[in-house]
Amino acid sequence: MPDDALKLKRLRLVNFRKFGGLSIDFDDRLTVLIGDNGSGKTAVLDAAAIALGAFLIRVNSPHHTIVGRGVQASDMRLRSSRTGSVISNQPQPLEIQAAAVFRNDDVVWSRTMNESSRRQGGMLRHVTQASQALQREITEGGKTSLPLFAYYGTGRLWLHKRDRQYSEGFFSKGFSRANGYIDCLDYANNEKLMLNWFERMTQIELQKQQLGVDCRIPELDAVREALARCFTDLTGRRQVSVIFDLSVNSLMLVDSDDSGSPQMLPFENLSDGYRNTLSLIADIAYRMAMLNPDAEHILDSPGVVLIDEIDLHLHPKWQERIIHDLITIFPRVQFIVSSHAPSVISSVKSTHLRGIRQVQVGETQTDVFGNPILSDGLSESERSLRYTAYIPTVESYGHNAGTVLEDIMGANDRPSSVKRELSRFHHALDTGNLAEAEARLSSLENELGNDPDLVAGRVSLDLERLDGDDALD
Structure with a gap:
């Protein structure tokens, strides 16, 4: 370790x-x-x-x-x-x-x-x-x-x-x-503290640009990288970057559409799922950047x-x-x-x-x-x-x-009423009561549609009928 x-x-x-x-x-x-x-x-x-x-x-x-x-x-x-x-x-x-x-x-x-x-x-x-x-x-x-x-x-x-x-x-x-x-x-x-950090680091980056010196800030780049990687994994989009827009004091995701034109997505306008995940990633990453700003790999x-x-x-x-x-x-x-x-x-x-x-x-x-x-x-x-x-x-x-x-998890994978009907269908099938099995299966098919277990049940029922016909022959 x-x-x-x-x-x-x-x-x-x-x-x-x-x-x-x-x-x-x-x-x-x-x-x-x-x-x-x-x-x-x-x-x-x-x-x-x-x-x-x-x-x-x-x-x-x-x-x-x-x-x-x-x-x-x-x-x-x-x-x-x-x-x-x-x-x-x-x-x-x-x-x-x-x-x-x-x-x-x-x-x-x-x-x-x-x-x-x-x-x-x-x-x-x-x-x-x-x-x-x-x-x-x-x-x-x-x-x-x-x-x-x-x-x-x-x-x-x-x-x-x-x-x-x-x-x-x-x-x-x-x-x-x-x-x-x-x-x-x-x-x-404490999202406000995170956004304040983004704001301050962006200001420092712009000051460096104005002075004509190397404007790269590794700790800011690391946080941007974490957010971009996460957003790319969630959406499959490859041309993603993250900026803090000082004009509106907001974190922005910059995404390119099919034509290559950049689209600005304000952080606060994202869906709950996106925002919850990206906020968590950003908070972890920016805290790492504050704790270990000189690390080679923050x-x-x-x-x-x-x-x-x-x-x-x-x-x-x-x-x-x-x-x-x-x-x-x-x-x-x-x-x-x-x-x-x-x-x-x-x-x-x-x-x-x-x-x-x-x-x-x-x-x-x-x-x-x-x-x-x-x-x-x-x-x-x-x-x-x-x-x-x-x-x-x-x-x-x-x-x-x-x-x-x-x-x-010890939970039912289906509603209890559906499980009971499936169990009754299989019992009827196993005991040779094909008429009852047909009635219960048809009722389930009307409720559930093209369910894999019902498809398998239909095959089993058809095979039982064929076996019965063969026995009569």
Whole structure:
């Protein structure tokens, strides 16, 4: 592993949100969290953001206070108890244990909160040392790559930071590598800060042009490259570039039509699917450019990126490409994402998937320190609060949506009423009741049209009739 790499390896959650306990490990490159609504996927991503926020404890910018994600009192699991006719909810002591590899060193830490103090605590010595190392790189002008941290919640398209600090001209105060960490783990989008960076870098580029000097700005070129590559992959269009139009203070995609004439597409006028994806790519890339402006290959910066519902607003044909695009454009980032989309799930190997389930009787887990956690001796109610992550035993990569829905996500690939009618048709066929089979199949054909399963059913029914005719002969 390169000397500047950062990988989040494991989390152990105790009394965090719905979880009395949860153990989960992460793939070094990509982890896709799957499961029903309410299974805890967002809680895992929030916990990861809180854990990673400890890396920013000692990081400061001369232009802005860097605040990492912290534990809130609302994160503590509530335990209900009854005294007479009164039911009370008692917050339980919360702990997030985490293990990572940072610059080839194992880092283990925890973040805690208890009901009595409602203050954050935890075992932070190792991660604080790592945070101090990041700050030294920033203040002493080091050249070692700083890792990216970023979290993109489900409100990333419409939930924006409202902060006067991000008014026009924010970056005219000067640049600090630490600015790449501003609001990086906040669930709210900070698109304004990104656009201000584009504006300032474009102004510098124009000033260089006016002075007749080399106007190339590698960090701006890197962000433009990331956006152009993504847009090209989504649309298949090859003549794409990205500019910031100072006359209207807007990011523009410049695309050539069939005649070769350029078309200006304002960023804010794009569809939700385009804008959501390109905004995410742009935010990752510009943060890399701020963190590592002198890197030879800025898009090769290391880091951990968390994305809730990566398929948000995306057409299925984009869903199957989004993960490939992310890991290709940003080859050294560890992505931890959640998804409900079969198109996303079938685009990755099952070894990258993590579902969440309750622990079984006698099942042994380990915490981030390698200590065993036994479920023996727990009451049924206590065991119901213990969860673990698992890798599906069925391969996901390349399978159709129906297989993914049924075998991996545990959902029906068709409406229940249609499945019942199909089952009744096959039962009639198997028992030789061809008249009933014909009636049920014809009804389904009227409803569903040219469905592959119905075509196969029609062939089977016709063959049964031929066999019957042969027997009569």
